[in-house]
Every structure is written in C-alpha cells, then in structure tokens.
Amino acid sequence: MKWKRSERLVDMTYYLLEHPHRLIPLTYFSELYNSAKSSISEDLTIVKETFEEKGIGLLVTVPGAAGGVKYIPKMKDDEVQEVIQTLISELSKSDRLLPGGYLFMTDLLGNPELINRVGKVFASAFSDQQIDVIMTVATKGISIAHSIAKHLNVPVVVVRRDSKVTEGSTVSINYVSGSSRRIQTMVLSKRSMKSGQRVLITDDFMKVGGTLNGMKNLLEEFDCELAGIAVLVEAEHADESLVDDYYSLVKLHEVNEKDRTIALTEGNYFSKERK
Amino acid sequence: MKWKRSERLVDMTYYLLEHPHRLIPLTYFSELYNSAKSSISEDLTIVKETFEEKGIGLLVTVPGAAGGVKYIPKMKDDEVQEVIQTLISELSKSDRLLPGGYLFMTDLLGNPELINRVGKVFASAFSDQQIDVIMTVATKGISIAHSIAKHLNVPVVVVRRDSKVTEGSTVSINYVSGSSRRIQTMVLSKRSMKSGQRVLITDDFMKVGGTLNGMKNLLEEFDCELAGIAVLVEAEHADESLVDDYYSLVKLHEVNEKDRTIALTEGNYFSKERK
Numbered sequence A, B: 001m002k003w004k005r006s007e008r009l010v011d012m013t014y015y016l017l018e019h020p021h022r023l024i025p026l027t028y029f030s031e032l033y034n035s036a037k038s039s040i041s042e043d044l045t046i047v048k049e050t051f052e053e054k055g056i057g058l059l060v061t062v063p064g065a066a067g068g069v070k071y072i073p074k075m076k077d078d079e080v081q082e083v084i085q086t087l088i089s090e091l092s093k094s095d096r097l098l099p100g101g102y103l104f105m106t107d108l109l110g111n112p113e114l115i116n117r118v119g120k121v122f123a124s125a126f127s128d129q130q131i132d133v134i135m136t137v138a139t140k141g142i143s144i145a146h147s148i149a150k151h152l153n154v155p156v157v158v159v160r161r162d163s164k165v166t167e168g169s170t171v172s173i174n175y176v177s178g179s180s181r182r183i184q185t186m187v188l189s190k191r192s193m194k195s196g197q198r199v200l201i202t203d204d205f206m207k208v209g210g211t212l213n214g215m216k217n218l219l220e221e222f223d224c225e226l227a228g229i230a231v232l233v234e235a236e237h238a239d240e241s242l243v244d245d246y247y248s249l250v251k252l253h254e255v256n257e258k259d260r261t262i263a264l265t266e267g268n269y270f271s272k273e274r275k
Helices: A005-018 A026-033 A037-053 A077-091 A112-125 A142-152 A210-221 B005-018 B026-032 B037-053 B077-091 B112-125 B142-152 B210-221
Strands: A057-062 A068-073 A133-137 A156-159 A170-176 A183-189 A198-206 A225-235 A247-256 A261-266 B057-062 B068-073 B133-137 B156-159 B170-176 B183-189 B198-206 B225-235 B247-256 B261-266
Touching: A005 A026, A005 A037, A005 A068, A005 B005, A005 B037, A026 A037, A026 A068, A037 A057, A037 B005, A068 A112, A077 A112, A077 A225, A077 A247, A077 A261, A112 A142, A112 A225, A112 A247, A112 B142, A133 A142, A133 A210, A142 A156, A142 A198, A142 A225, A142 B112, A142 B142, A156 A183, A170 A210, A183 A210, A198 A210, A210 A225, B005 B037, B005 B068, B026 B037, B026 B068, B037 B057, B068 B112, B077 B112, B077 B225, B077 B247, B077 B261, B112 B142, B112 B225, B112 B247, B133 B142, B133 B210, B142 B156, B142 B198, B142 B225, B156 B183, B170 B210, B183 B210, B198 B210, B210 B225
Parallel strands: A133 A156, A133 A198, A198 A225, A225 A247, B133 B156, B133 B198, B198 B225, B225 B247
Antiparallel strands: A057 A068, A170 A183, A247 A261, B057 B068, B170 B183, B247 B261
16 A cells, blocks of 8 residues: 555654654655655655754754664753743642642642653753663652653663562662751662663752762662753752752742742753753 | 645644644644644544554544544554563563562563553553543552553542652551551542542552552542553462452463463453443
C-alpha cells in the first residue's frame, strides 16, 4: 500500500514525537510508507518547518549513510515564560500555606499536562548536552524526573531513603540534611547506573540543597558525572547553599503565615548562563 | 497568516496528541489556522483515518454547537500483545532473580518508552469509562500511574507510608499486608480527592493484593468509587486473593532459585471480560 503525503505527515509526526532524541534513518520511513526517499525528505521539510514555527521542537538532519532525522523537544522562551507564570500564579494561592511555612504543591506534581510542560522546559535547557540518566529522590520529584526523561528519552533512577529487597544490592551513603542538620541516608540500587554516565539530577523543591548535594555525592560512588541540576522551586534562605549550579523555574522568597501571603518570583532559568 | 493543509496536519496531530480525552471545538482550529471549518473537517478526517489505520487511537467527533473533536488513545490488540511479550522476555532474564525469589524490575519501571506503552495499554482498557483520578502507592508504581494519567489526561495521587508536613492534613488507614500479615499504615493528603470521584488504582506488582486492598479501603474514606485496578505483574500464590477485579499484563508463576529460571505467562488483560 502506498501512502498519501497527508497520511504520511500525520503518522510521521506521531512517530517522531514518540521517539525524541533518537536518530531515525530515512529508509525507516521510506520502507514503512513504500515511498521514495526524495518524497520522505520533502515530508520531513514540512514537519521541520511546522515544528520550528510552532515551537514544538527541532528536527535535526544527519547526512550520510548512517544518517537520518532526530526530533529534539525544544520549547520557545515565550512558552517557558508561560509555564513559569502558571506555576507562580498557582503557587501563590493562599490556601497552599501549610503550618511551618510549607507550601502544598502535591496536586501540581500530579497534574499531567503541567508536569509534561515542566519536563519539556528542562529537557529544552539540556537538549544539546549528553544526558544518560535522570536521577531523583523518592517521592515528590518522580513525576518531574519521568517527564524530563520522556522528552530526552533516557531512563530514570529513583534514590530511596530505605533499602528494599526488590532493589537487589544497593549503594548507601549518609548525608547532612540542609535545614534540619540531621544525618540521613540515601540508597540506590547498584544496577541503576554504569560508571561514566552523565546524570541530570532533579527535585521538586530546594532550600539549602542538602538532598541534592547528597545525590551529587552518590554519583561519585557510581563514578558518574553530574550533567546538571533542575529544580521546580527554590527557596530563599539565610544559610550557605550546598549547591550552586542549578536551574530553577520559581523562587520562593517569603511566606507570611499571619497575612497568609506567599512571595514568589521567576527562578534563575533565564538568568542562568547557558553552557 | 493562512496555513497550508500539510502544516495544519502536522500541528493538529501534535495538539491532539498533547491533549488526549479533551473535547476541542472546531473553532479552536479554524481560528488558530485562519481556515474555514469545512477545511478543518477535511483535515480531521485524514487525521482520524491515519490514527485508526496505524493504531494510534480514535478521533471522536461530537456534533452540535458544543461539539468538537476528541483524541482517545487506544492501542490495537497486536501492539498490546507486543508490549506483553517484551515484558515477558525482559522479566524472564535470570539475572533479575533476587534473594527470596523476588524479581528486579526497577530498570523497566524507569524506561520511558516502555512505560509510555504500558500506560497506553491500560488507558486503552479504560478509555470508555469515566476515570477522574489515578491512584498508586509510593514508590515503584508511580511511573505507571503517571503514564496512564498522561493518556487519560487526569491527575495522579500518590499514597504514602508515612505522613509528611508538605502533605497538609491527611487521612490515614491501617491495613493488613497480604504476604507478611503485618499491620501497615497508608496516608493520603485530604486535598487529593473529592467525594464521588472515580478512581483507577495501579501498582507494579500484586501478590495476595493486600496493598491494593488497602487503597480500596482508603477510597471509602474519601467517598470515592473504584473504577478499576491495573497491575503490571501479578504473582501466583496459594493464599486467598484480597482483590479479584483487576487487569494484569504479566503473570509470574514460579521462581526457581536453584535453576535460576523464572516462569512467566501473559496476564489476564485479554481474558478478562470487558465492562
């Protein structure tokens, strides 16, 4: 069966979106659609222009016998700004205030459309770097980790507080929690990562950075390299930060429990210098 | 700017895939692309036919003034079979055997392409039911829950073993763990669900069903209704099951620690009667 261009465009768009950051040889499409490579190239030009025009992402063509085409999710700055503003307006609602000045954000972390966009924002920031693994710590950062992982098409590993029989042999470290100054433990299955892998660490919330710093130390135990840190919300604090090189979308300045107000601004996403 | 049909098809496909189970009025597209509704209708017919032909899903048209079009992710049976066979072949590798007859499957739960497909399988099974929330328990079921949630476009709530300050007021229940017969606790933030919501429960592994049964009991505390249960792997066991109405993709029959073999078959996904 020979496919019409219009049908090819729909199916090709689907296939590319489902396989981000993966090189797809043109022969894959030409055999699948029983069409000449020249027609497939023309199709891909249309897809590429539309993806770029609409801020869906980039379509990178790699020439040569081992070449092909690769979809790179990349969000435009104005859409990133929209995501940040959505987060700020959601997080500044006073009913999110919890005793002790904490903010309730579990609902946002469980919202699939929002978290899909947050993941795409971070995947965009790291789109031209080699990332092999996304790491987070249980439980609240997991949805962000999986969303970034989906857009970069790499696996997620989840660090735990306790050792479970279903994890097999584990590597465990102790670290000092930033705010409470208590010694805590982190555990990761030995099979999670191979030495030399480049790891992007993510979490939903960062204050002094104790937990993130713990994950950095854990990377060393695996001979892995830190590729970057991505946090949804960072909180202003008086202590010295344990982590300095990170991206954040939102910054929490002050929580006033008496007036029930929450002061939030944009995080460092746009102000941080890109590598 | 007027869009060409080819460009509209690419962008429309992207938009529909990003917003499953949501009714999109035709005027949304006709205004966005500055095109007549009749042209948009023709575009949608092409998208619909390609989605159905390739097993991407259904495009349901709702007529009338409040009408529009809705993308329903729906995987064809042969692709579901492929997902199941991939899982069986992965899980039967002898190096997954852990002391005590447990199977290592954390890597599969962190694999974005595989989990995306698993989520689509379950979303397909429940595509014509009203589902308001996906519920799971920390930690290993979270990736499956988020993948189902993405395909059904509904939020995820994560039950925890312990109460955290960032969850606000919580509802807590005690339940009997199926295999160890110990009393355990489950905690869920009070704001997670509203009374009357229909909840799909999911987890990575089920033996007697103690944890799933605990989540069922938790639903009652919230005056919510059980819409269904979806598990990746169910294990054969001698005790009486605490849960009977569920979908599973894979069934674990026997683990032979001496010979290092794992006996797996297809779960009940195809044999279970559909509602």
